[in-house]
Amino acid sequence: MRLPQINRKYLKLFDWYTLLLLVVISLTGVLTIYSATRPILSSHQPSYYIKQLLWIVIGIVCVFAVVLYDYLWLKNFAYVLYIFGIVMLVLVLMVGRSGLGAQRWFDVGIFSFQPSELFRVILIVAIGKYLSSVKGQLTKWPLGFSAIIFGLLPFILIIKQPHLGTGLILLMTYFFMALSKKIERRIIITLVVLAVMVAPLLIKPMWNSLKDYQKKRIVAFIDPSRDPRGIGYQIEQSKITIGAGMIFGRGYLKGTQGPLKFLPEKHTDFIFSVFAEEWGFAGSIFIFALYLLLFMRGIDTAMKAKDDFARHVAIGITFMLFLYFLINIGMVIGVMPVVGVPIPLMSYGGTSIVTNYIAVGILINIRMRRLVLL
Amino acid sequence: MNRDYFVRFTYTVMYSLVGVFVLLGLRLYYMQILKGSEYREAADSNRVRVVMLSAPRGIIYDRNGTPLVMNRPYFYASILPGSKGIDVKALASLLEIDEVKLQQRLKKEEKASFNTTVLKEGLNFQDVQRIEARRSDFPGLIIETSLTRNYVYNEVGSHIIGYLGKPTKVQLQDEYSEDITPDTFVGQWGVEELYDKNLRGIPGKQIVEVDALGRQLKVLEYIKPEMGSNITLSIDIELQSVAEELFKGKTGALVALSPNTGEVLALVSLPSFDPNDFVMGIDSDKWALLQDKSKPLINRALQSAYPPGSIFKPLVAIAGLQEGVLTPDLDLFCNGELEYGRWSFGCWKRHGHVSFHKALVESCDLYFYESGKRLGIDRIERYAKDFGLGQRTNLGIIAGSQEREGVIPSTSWKQKQLGKPWFLGETFVSAIGQGYVSVTPMQAAVMASMIANNGVKHPIVILKQKDGEAQVEKSLNIKKEHFLVVKNALYGVVNEAGGTGSAARSPLVSVAGKTGTAQVVRGRIKTELLKEEFRDHAWFIAFAPYDNPSIALSIIVEHGGHGGSAAAPIAKKVIETYIMKNSQPPS
The missing domain is CATH 3.90.1310.10 (Penicillin-binding protein 2a (Domain 2))
Known part of the structure; x- marks a missing residue:
């Protein structure tokens, strides 16, 4: 396949603004990872921040690679990609490497990656294609069909790994995208009534089907003092870490909670807490503003997109990124249960960074090609 | 139409998004600004x-x-x-x-x-x-x-x-x-x-x-x-070790003082305990000690008072001489018993003619019944208090526990304590250190020390005094010759034939002393026939060298029987150890 001759007019339309937000947020992440993992007793700085930088470089390359091709290409291959993604999810359940009690990883030579991460983007693209193929609003059958294929199927495969957080986020993303397509009013009413009636009956069997650590997380969220050294301890320490930042923070490399290991998962799920301790309320609001701008830009892109597929994909990607952000922040500030979801772009993790860059790359692609060029 | 719905939908999403961010920002405001200093403190108490x-x-x-x-x-x-x-x-x-x-x-x-x-x-x-x-x-x-x-x-x-x-x-x-x-x-x-x-x-x-x-x-x-x-400390650990070794297996106390300074040279109270057991926090061992019937945690030298028995006699003798009711030449006849009204008061032996000197050397009770009668209980009390009996030394090494005061009876004491008048018969008994009279081993040592130094009372101290720094609490206004007569008799107790304290006689040093037997049960039964817990307590007070005393001591062996046999040998060894160690090498 030869490289497409990219139209010079597209280059002018390239969304530097989004790329800038992306890079600024993720470099802030690198600085924070450096601080969070800095050693106290030895002088050897762990290489997490270097690896993260490397992933960011790969991510930027991916953005440009994604931007080169018209997103129509993606639309054409959406279902193929989707089937490929589902197969990967099944495979990882069968042959994947397990880490931290979950089978989420593939060893691919020098690195291992989590198919469920990459699957996030594939799923959104596939849903986008399906929704754009439906005329008018979603009626009973298309909704039921798509809910099973794009909602339940991936959800079940992912929570089998088990990765409840990602599974829920994808399920919610599906419903959000379906909503953006418009669902028949009476179906929505039926669903709400059904949910209200059935939910109490489901609580018990759902609770029983949860793994022990998942139950613990919920218990700890409701009453952190019940299991202070476990999950509750994490929440408590995370709150202490953030609160200790006060207005202007302790200053860069002056945070204590992360390096002294009071805060667990300091460079992954709880990286925002480390940032908040060092930069305080001022820094936290600043980084919030960056995220908000990124999400607004994504919504704006969706509104300006030139076709249904692009619209749905753009809003889906934006919503997914937002959900990750919200669940992570909700967890670290102690208003949501601990579900082990990273904050997009800041948390340490290769697959997550690359996937998010690819996702935002698609947003940039859509924005670039929003005009029907002559 | 679809497009319109999507635009409306995205606007809703946009506003909700801003709303969510506002809420998150408020939460951060609450955590970092309102509660910030609390969390900062928690973080610092984590790490500091x-x-x-x-x-x-x-x-x-x-x-x-x-x-x-x-x-x-x-x-x-x-x-x-x-x-x-x-x-x-x-x-x-x-x-x-x-x-x-x-x-x-x-x-x-x-x-x-x-x-x-x-x-x-x-x-x-x-x-x-x-x-x-x-x-x-x-x-x-x-x-x-x-x-x-x-x-x-x-x-x-x-x-x-x-x-x-x-x-x-x-x-x-x-x-x-x-x-x-x-x-x-x-x-x-x-x-x-x-x-x-x-x-x-x-x-x-x-x-x-x-x-x-x-x-x-x-x-x-x-x-x-x-x-x-x-x-x-003023303690000599070698002397202390020797004394405790001699006491091994016995119950009782020993107090050795320096008559010239009031320093405590040795203080034994047995049974005792190993203080190393306490510092490792072995609560159960300590508890066992507290439960022990032999009460090893009681300092018997200060916290137990016993009837002094005959070691009280030198004091009565000095009082009698000073008050002029006795003279060194007063001779009395002892037929082993004194009839007084309906009661009879016995002596432990028929002494026959008893001089002042012999009365002390052979410890004749009858002579001291008479002395007591001539002095009267209130004068005996005054002298006893002068010699440190019936009052605390306040040495302070028993951690706030009360040191025993002992009892020196008087007519007013009996009236106050028992509400009854004093009887002459009680004077007889008191004059030989029985009846109501009781003293602690420490008080007995103080008395011995004051006899040795002719009536100088030093505060009793446990810290070593620097030369010439010994304090004098008071000096008794008693003629030195009276002391000399009594001390001569006490020398006789140890060194003369028929003296009750001959077991303390030493070839190395001239020892003076007085035996005593504190009755546990009344009546005179042969000691050997009694169960140990009913046997008399054996007393001995001593000082040495006779002509220039540098050590004075008191010993009590609980249920030891007679002072001359149970306590005097311990005194001899302790005194010898001390004298050997402190005698100037001949120049």
Whole structure:
């Protein structure tokens, strides 16, 4: 396949603004990872921040690679990609490497990656294609069909790994995208009534089907003092870490909670807490503003997109990124249960960074090609 | 149409998004600004720990500069404040302590916010290694070191030196104690308690930064502990050891004083205890000691009073001479019994003609019935008090427990205590040291010392006095010749044929003394026939050398029978040891 001759007019339309937000947020992440993992007793700085930088470089390359091709290409291959993604999810359940009690990883030579991460983007693209193929609003059958294929199927495969957080986020993303397509009013009413009636009956069997650590997380969220050294301890320490930042923070490399290991998962799920301790309320609001701008830009892109597929994909990607952000922040500030979801772009993790860059790359692609060029 | 719906939908999403961010921002405002300083404090108390550095206690020396105690490092396992979620069962088995007890201590820990809480004390090196290896399983568990005492001579002198223990409530409220923790060892008995403030020193402090495993990362602040002051006792540990060795297996007390200074040279109270048992926090051992029927925790020299028996006679003799009711040439006839009204008062032997000298040497009761009658009880009381009987010495080594005052009866005393008038018969009994009269071994030693130095009363001290610094409390206004006559008789007690204290006779030094027998049950039954617990207590007071006394002592052997046989031999050896050690080599 030869490289497409990219139209010079597209280059002018390239969304530097989004790329800038992306890079600024993720470099802030690198600085924070450096601080969070800095050693106290030895002088050897762990290489997490270097690896993260490397992933960011790969991510930027991916953005440009994604931007080169018209997103129509993606639309054409959406279902193929989707089937490929589902197969990967099944495979990882069968042959994947397990880490931290979950089978989420593939060893691919020098690195291992989590198919469920990459699957996030594939799923959104596939849903986008399906929704754009439906005329008018979603009626009973298309909704039921798509809910099973794009909602339940991936959800079940992912929570089998088990990765409840990602599974829920994808399920919610599906419903959000379906909503953006418009669902028949009476179906929505039926669903709400059904949910209200059935939910109490489901609580018990759902609770029983949860793994022990998942139950613990919920218990700890409701009453952190019940299991202070476990999950509750994490929440408590995370709150202490953030609160200790006060207005202007302790200053860069002056945070204590992360390096002294009071805060667990300091460079992954709880990286925002480390940032908040060092930069305080001022820094936290600043980084919030960056995220908000990124999400607004994504919504704006969706509104300006030139076709249904692009619209749905753009809003889906934006919503997914937002959900990750919200669940992570909700967890670290102690208003949501601990579900082990990273904050997009800041948390340490290769697959997550690359996937998010690819996702935002698609947003940039859509924005670039929003005009029907002559 | 679809497009319109999508635009409306995205606007809704946009507003909701802004709303969510506002809520998140408010939450951050609450955490970082409203509650910020609280969380900052929590973070700092996570990482900052105050380690108390206990000050080495001052060393206690004997009069010759021999150290009686050493400071020894001491390991204990404790838990950091705020450590939660610990597997109590596993920890209990690691520390080899009772689970319930551990639970209680951990509960106590929840209240402590600043200092660590001790879980197990007295760890040996193997314990430390074993615990250290598994410490990562128990976040917050640390091994700390402190200093404790090593009592070099074990039980020898334990009643003088005392022991350390955890501070009592009262001690903790002491204004001096603001910088000690409930886990600090402080003096609880003996001079450890009496001079605790001098010995204690000033604890230091180390403020350190630690990580989540409690590993010390850096020292933020260091305040050096200051060692307590050393003290030098008046005790001679060699003399003390000899005395305790001689007492082995017996119950009783010995007090040896320096008549020239009032210093305590040796103080024995047996049975005793090993103070090393107390400092390792072995509560059960201590408890067993407290339960022991022989009451090893009572300092018999100060806390037990016994009828003095015949050792009271020299005092009556001096009083009689000074008051002019007796003269050295007064002769009385002893037929073994004195009839008085319906009662008869016996003597232990028919002495026949008894001179003043012989009355003391052979301890004739009859002679002293007469002396008592001539003096009257109130004059006897006055002299007895002059010689330090019936009053506390306030030596202070029994940690706030009451020193016994003893009893010296008088007519007003009986009226006040019993509401009854005094009878002459009671004077007879009192004059030979029986009846209501009771004295502590310490008081008996003070009396012996004052006879030896012709009536000079020194305050009794446990610290070595510098030369020429001995204080005089008072000097009795009694003619020296009276002392000389009585002392001559006391010399006779030991050195003349028929003297009751001949067992104390020494080829090395001239010993003067007086035996005594304190009746436990009334009546005269042969000692050998009595069960031990009904046998009389054996008394002996002595001083030496006769012409220039440098040691005065009192001995009581509980249920020892006769003073001459049970107590006098101990006096002889103790005096010999002291004289041999302190005699000037011939120049």
